[in-house]
Amino acid sequence: MxxxxxxxxxxxxxxxxxxxxxxxxxxxxxxxxxxxxxxxxxxxxxxxxxxxxxxxxxxxxxxxxxxxxxxxxxxxxxxxxxxxxxxxxxxxxxxxxxxxxxxxxxxxxxxxxxxxxxxxxxxxxxxxxxxxxxxxxYLISKEDQVRTQISHLEVLINETEENGQVAECGAYEHFERLFQTLQERKSEMLNSIEQSRTRRLEQLRGQVEEYQGMLENSGLVGYAQEVLKETDQSCFVQTAKQLHTRIAKSTESLRTFHPAADPSFDEFVLETSREETMLKELCFGGVPEPPIIDLSRSHVYNEGLLCWQLAEDTLATDHQVLEYRRLGTEQDGDSRWRLTDRVYGPSTVVCDLEADSLYSFRVRSCRNSLYSPYSPEVTFHTPPAPAFGFLFNDNCGFSSERLALSRRRDSVESMAGMAFLLAAERVQTGSYMGLDYIIGDTGISQGRHYWAFRVEPHSYLVKVGVASDSKLLEWFHNPRDTSSPRYDHDSGHDSGSEDTCYDLSQPFTLLTVGMGKMFLPKASISAGSDHGDHSNRVLPMPQRIGVCLDYDAGRVYFYDADTMRCLYERQVDCSGTMYPAFGLMGSGKVHLEEFITEKLVVTCGSRLKITLTEISC
The missing domain is CATH 3.30.160.60 (Classic Zinc Finger)
Structure with missing residues (x-):
């Protein structure tokens, strides 16, 4: 101090x-x-x-x-x-x-x-x-704002009081229903016990009266003794015949004595330990913490995979409930929240999502009949077309020296090794080194389809787009094509500008990505540009890139797959079967997105695959 x-x-x-x-x-x-x-x-x-x-x-x-x-x-x-x-x-x-x-x-x-x-x-x-x-x-100047916030807090206080009273009434009604149900079951069981007891007492008392008749000077024995005193033979025979039958039954009953009713009521003993445990486990002292939707693991395509994380310092929850709604549909009257079934885990799949739509999702936990507050809402934009699933095909111009496929064939990596260095040494002024190409294993011949992939940030140069099977055949048979895998890079051929070569001579419609950037072609019109304004051709590389091919309209679109914002679109010649195409130079890696839906099998160019296999061999 x-x-x-x-x-x-x-x-x-x-x-x-x-x-x-x-x-x-x-x-x-x-x-x-x-x-x-x-x-x-x-x-x-x-x-x-x-x-x-x-x-x-x-x-x-x-x-x-x-x-x-x-x-x-x-x-x-x-x-x-x-x-x-x-x-x-x-x-x-x-x-x-x-x-x-x-x-x-x-x-x-x-x-x-x-x-x-x-x-x-x-x-x-x-x-x-x-x-x-x-x-x-500043505080004096914000006096009106403070008064507004005080009014808002007063409204919240009133709402809290009202909602607390509503919650109390709801809890009271729930427990009253439980008490009423227990009272009904109690009355029903007591009534059954009373009926069983009355029936058993009647049976036992009847048996007592029957056995008392066997005693001397009373009942059946006394009556039999009086009959034995009868001296009239005909009267004796008439009475003794029925009396003997009754005495025989009593004798047999005496030999095989068994109570007419069971005095125990074991069948009415209740086993309520499980119910008592459930009631004791009803803890109303703490509302569970809301989950948090994990954006890094949640993806929405034809179906939505929603993953969330629970608070680490909370007790185990019983289940979770996911709610979702389509945004921007107030006029259609379809903006209400829809609930999934109970989820007993950290993720669930939502089906029947419409294409090219914005959806909002939220989730809450339940423990001991108490629900947590909702998680913060997250929004996802579904793709503009059904998800198209494919794997990489190593039969079409695949360079095993410079390209490596993963075991699942869902990622390809370009290795800038000795072959790349030797090719760089032979580069002359005005020439360039060619790309190493790879295409998808499934072709598209109709409809509108969407696929997505990731390009690693360290990648030097990657081109992504679509390829036609008819032009691929011409491309493989033209060894003087500078973009062909059969072209001799040491020929000194001057290929001209990059845009001219890659947009006209080659069979691919490609967009350039590399070094953390996305480069739009010169002679192109971006989806977001006006009047051909191409002052900004360099964009930050999205974390995930989406491609949509409209085969019937002959058009290809490139998207930021996280926000579904169209970055670039152009016309494409869909004269044959179209394949997803990729070109890599230097060090780089492309990884295909694993869609939630089953792999979509579209009409595949099998003839092309055989021909290209023969050529590559």
């Missing part, structure tokens, strides 16, 4: 309030003998209050006490000078900007603030006062 500064500003404010509180109670002289007089002065050096007569007596003119500092009547005799907590005899006269506290000159010379930046107290006073004034002025 000794290292803390006193806050004189706060002391002054408190003292003003104290003086206002003492306005009705006068400060009395500390030196007067009873009765005390009201004080008129207070000496800050003597730390006492005096009336006029006592002050003159204790501070006579011409003595050192006459030089004491005196003020009006007060109870605050603390000094008004701020002293350094590290050097008690030194006043603070500087301000340390690093520690943001007042210091003395000894702290700056050799103390704990020797290497800190300090400024004068007057400068710090001016700067801090200006900042405080601006902050106060």
């Amino acid at each position: 000794s290292m803390l500064f006193r806050n004189f500003t706060l002391e002054s404010i408190v003292e003003r309030y104290r003086q206002a509180a003492r306005a009705a109670v006068a400060i009395m002289c500390n030196m007067c003998k009873p009765p005390q007089q009201e004080a008129t002065k207070s000496c800050m050096d003597c730390k006492a209050s005096y009336c006029n007569e006592c002050f003159k007596f204790h501070h006579p003119w011409g003595t050192p006490k006459a030089q004491h500092e005196y003020v009006g009547p007060t109870m605050n005799f603390r000094p008004k000078v701020l002293m350094c907590p590290e050097h008690e005899m030194e006043k603070v006269n500087m301000y340390c900007e690093v520690c943001r506290r007042p210091v003395c000159h000894l702290c700056k010379l050799g103390g704990s603030h020797a290497n800190h930046k300090v400024t004068s107290m007057s400068s710090a006073y001016k700067i801090l006062k200006e900042k405080l004034s601006k902050s106060i002025h």
Whole structure:
């Protein structure tokens, strides 16, 4: 506590309030003998209050006490000078900007603030006062906004009270239904027990009466003894025949004695341990935390794969419920939230999504019948056409020296090895090194289809697009074509400009990606440009690139696959079967997206595949 500064500003404010509180109670002289007089002065050096007569007596003119500092009547005799907590005899006269506290000159010379930046107290006073004034002025200028926010908070308070009452009523109704159900089951079981008990008692009591008849001088035995006394033979025979039958049955019953009813009620013993455990596990003390949808693992194509993460510091949840709706369909009346079935895991698949549409998704958890708040909503844009699945085909101009396929054939990597360096050494002025090409294993001959892929950021140069089977045959039979794999790069042939070569001579319609950038062709019209404005041909490379081929319209589109924004489109000659095509130069890698839907089998150019296989061999 000794290292803390006193806050004189706060002391002054408190003292003003104290003086206002003492306005009705006068400060009395500390030196007067009873009765005390009201004080008129207070000496800050003597730390006492005096009336006029006592002050003159204790501070006579011409003595050192006459030089004491005196003020009006007060109870605050603390000094008004701020002293350094590290050097008690030194006043603070500087301000340390690093520690943001007042210091003395000894702290700056050799103390704990020797290497800190300090400024004068007057400068710090001016700067801090200006900042405080601006902050106060800002708060005053935002008075209307504060009042608006207060009104909003009051509305929220009212809504909280109302919603709390609604929740209480809902919980009360739920428990009342449970109590009513238990009461009904209780009444039903007690009624069954009562009926069973009455029936068993009747059976046992009837059996008791039957056995009592076997006793001497009572019942059946007594009646039989009287019949034996009958001397008339005909009357005896007539009565004894039926009586003998009854006695025989009683004798047999006596030999094989068995109670007419079971006295135990074991069949009515309830096993409620499971229900009791479930009721005890109903914990209403904490609402589960909302999940967070993982954008890096969630993808939406023909179907949506939504993944989420649960809070690590929460208890296990029972299940999750995903809700989704299509945005921008208020006029169609289809903007309502749709629910999936209960999900017992961190992901689910949503089916029947419409193409080229924007969907919003949210998820919440349930634990012990309590639902968490909804997760923040995320939006996904579905592709403009059905997802087209394919793998890489290594039978069409594939260079095994410079290209490597993954085991699943869903990624291809270009290796800038010795062959690439040797080719670079033979490059002459005006010439270039050719690309290594690879196409998809499935062709498209009708309809509109979409596929997506990732280009690794470190890739040097990658071209992506579509290729025609009819032009591929011509391309493979033309060894002088500079873009053909059979072209001799050491011939010194000047291929001309890049755009002319790759847009006219080769059978591919390709877009250039590399070094973290996307390059639009010169003689092209971007989907977002107006009047042929091509001033910005370089775009940041999207994390995922989508391609849409409209075979019937003869047009190809390139998209940012995350936002579904069309980056570039152009006309393409769809005279034959079209294949996804890729070209790589230098170090680079392309990875196909794994769609949620089954692999789409479109009409495939089998004749082309055989021909190209024979050529490559």
